[in-house]
Amino acid sequence: MTGYNNSVFYADSLYTHYNSDTVIDLNADGSRELILDLSTGATMYDYNMFLIFDLSKKHIEPFEIHNAQLVNGIDEQPKIESEVRLSPNYLGAGYAYSLKYEDGKMILKLIRRKAKF
Secondary structure, three states, X not given: OOOHHHOOOOOOOOOOEEXXXXXXXXXXXXXXXXXXXXEEEEEOOEEEEEEEEEOOOOOOOOEEEEOEEEEOOOOOOOEEEEXXXXXXXXXXXXXXXXXXXXXXXXXXXXXXXXXXX
């Protein structure tokens, strides 16, 4: 595996702070994915991002999801919630999206009755 400066992973200074990391099986296939939770510090509309690495892949290229949180219930496949905030922020308006990792792809799950607008 090659990378910038012999690094396995390299990113420009888009993020400002490391929040946490999690190793979890997102797609229930027995392999695990690494999630890095990084704060972007950009604006109140873009406050964090997940970098998701599938460690079972030959080439490790992360998925990048902004304004993300991990939702992991009992007997339920983990999913990622992503929120898009609308301006002005004090109104609290926005959209929430649910994503699942399946077959090496992030899949948008649309559930109308649970969607927040």
